[in-house]
Amino acid sequence: xxxxxxxxxxxxxxxxxxxxxxxxxxxxxxxxxxxxxxxxxxxxxxxxxx
Amino acid sequence: xxxxxxxxxxxxxxxxxxxxxxxxxxxxxxxxxxxxxxxxxxxxxxxxxxxxxxxxxxxxxxxxxxxxxxxxxxxxxxxxxxxxxxxxxxxxxxxxxxxxxxxxxxxxxxxxxxxxxxxxxxxxxxxxxxxxxxxxxxxxxxxxxxxxxxxxxxxxxxxxxxxxxxxxxxxxxxxxxxxxxxxxxxxxxxxxxxxxxxxxxxxxxxxxxxxxxxxxxxxxxxxxxx
Numbered sequence: 411x412x413x414x415x416x417x418x419x420x421x422x423x424x425x426x427x428x429x430x431x432x433x434x435x436x437x438x439x440x441x442x443x444x445x446x447x448x449x450x451x452x453x454x455x456x457x458x459x460x
Numbered sequence: 461x462x463x464x465x466x467x468x469x470x471x472x473x474x475x476x477x478x479x480x481x482x483x484x485x486x487x488x489x490x491x492x493x494x495x496x497x498x499x500x501x502x503x504x505x506x507x508x509x510x511x512x513x514x515x516x517x518x519x520x521x522x523x524x525x526x527x528x529x530x531x532x533x534x535x536x537x538x539x540x541x542x543x544x545x546x547x548x549x550x551x552x553x554x555x556x557x558x559x560x561x562x563x564x565x566x567x568x569x570x571x572x573x574x575x576x577x578x579x580x581x582x583x584x585x586x587x588x589x590x591x592x593x594x595x596x597x598x599x600x601x602x603x604x605x606x607x608x609x610x611x612x613x614x615x616x617x618x619x620x621x622x623x624x625x626x627x628x629x630x631x632x633x634x635x636x637x638x639x640x641x642x643x644x645x646x647x648x649x650x651x652x653x654x655x656x657x658x659x660x661x662x663x664x665x666x667x668x669x670x671x672x673x674x675x676x677x678x679x680x681x682x683x684x685x686x
Contacts, residue, residue, distance in 0.1 A: 416491040417553050420557055423549040424496045425481070426502065433661070435542045437622055447668040453677035 464658040472652030480645035487642075496554040498646055498657070502653035504547035504613075505573070510540035510657060511575065511603070511610040516583075528669065530596035533603065535664035536584050539657055541579040548576060560600035568625040571612035578606035592672070 412422050480498035487494035514536050520529035551569070553563040563569065589595035594619055617625060638646065 412492065412495075414492040414495075415486075417491055417557060420493055421481075421495050424499055424553050425477075427549050428499045431546055432544050432656075435539065438538075438662050439660050439667075443667045445681045446667040446674070447651045450670045450674040450677075453674040453681070457677045457679050 462659055462662050465662065466585075469652050469655035469659050472648055472655060474652075474656060476645045476647075476649030476652050480642075480649060484641055484645060492559055493554055493557055494642065496550050497642060498649045500550040500554060501646060502650040503543045503550065505650060506653050506657055507540055507543040507547050507572075507575065507615050508610050509654075510536050510543060511579075512604060513661075514540070514603050515607045518603040521596050522600050527596075527672075528665065529670065530600070531668040532607060532661065532665045533599070533670050534596075536657075536661050537579060537583050537586070537662050539664070541576070541583065543653075543657075544572070544576045544579055548572065549561075562658070567616035567619070568613060568624050571609045571616050574609045575606065575613050579607060582606065 475507040477498055481495055484494050484495070513670050514533040517533040517536075520526050521533070551572075555564075556562045582599055585599050612619070622631065632655060
């Protein structure tokens with residue numbers, strides 16, 4: 411861990427906030443993608459039945 | 461393609477941030493707070509460039525009525541707003557020890573805050589309108605109007621030449637550009653953020669296309685039953 415001196419709070423909070431937000435965005439994108447795949451598969455299966 | 465682009469972005473961002481955080485020296489004026497540059501500059505750059513990408517795809521929608529371009533703009537907006545939030549937060553926590561305040565109504569900061577509000581409005585408009593084509597039309601017009609603030613966020617310093625915020629950190633002018641020791645990890649991080657955007661917008665656009673197709677199939681099934 412580098413010595414951040416008197417800027418420790420500023421630097422760590424900037425990195426923490428950014429990484430949490432980016433991880434959240436990636437997770438939400440992945441979750442929405444999976445949900446869309448499932449919904450389309452279900453709609454196609456129902457459409458094929460007819 | 462998406463897994464490859466995602467892997468490249470993960471490597472670039474990891475190397476850029478680890479290099480910048482652990483292996484770069486302190487700045488002689490700003491001390492260790494300079495390490496925030498590896499997040500602040502890439503996120504702010506992406507926040508502006510994503511709006512420009514949305515402007516281009518919105519114009520393609522308005523001129524050519526190409527549905528995928530409207531969906532690509534819609535898919536990009538949540539990524540843009542996250543980048544704007546990161547830039548605003550990192551800028552505020554960096555500004556406090558250096559300028560003595562978290563916020564100032566400086567031309568560049570103010571236009572960036574307005575850009576954030578435009579992102580919010582853009583996403584709210586998509587969510588509020590049921591008819592997809594009408595939503596695409598209205599959000600495209602909003603995007604054109606908001607582009608003024610995307611340009612101002614980038615060039616406010618050049619237009620007014622005043623305020624707390626400095627000009628560009630990355631420049632072809634050697635005098636203006638950051639020193640090489642900061643420049644190398646910064647460029648890696650910047651490219652990594654760009655490639656991450658590419659990966660996310662590809663996934664999100666494909667998600668929007670799937671949802672549109674699923675909606676059409678469900679509507680067709682419902683009309684058969686009726």
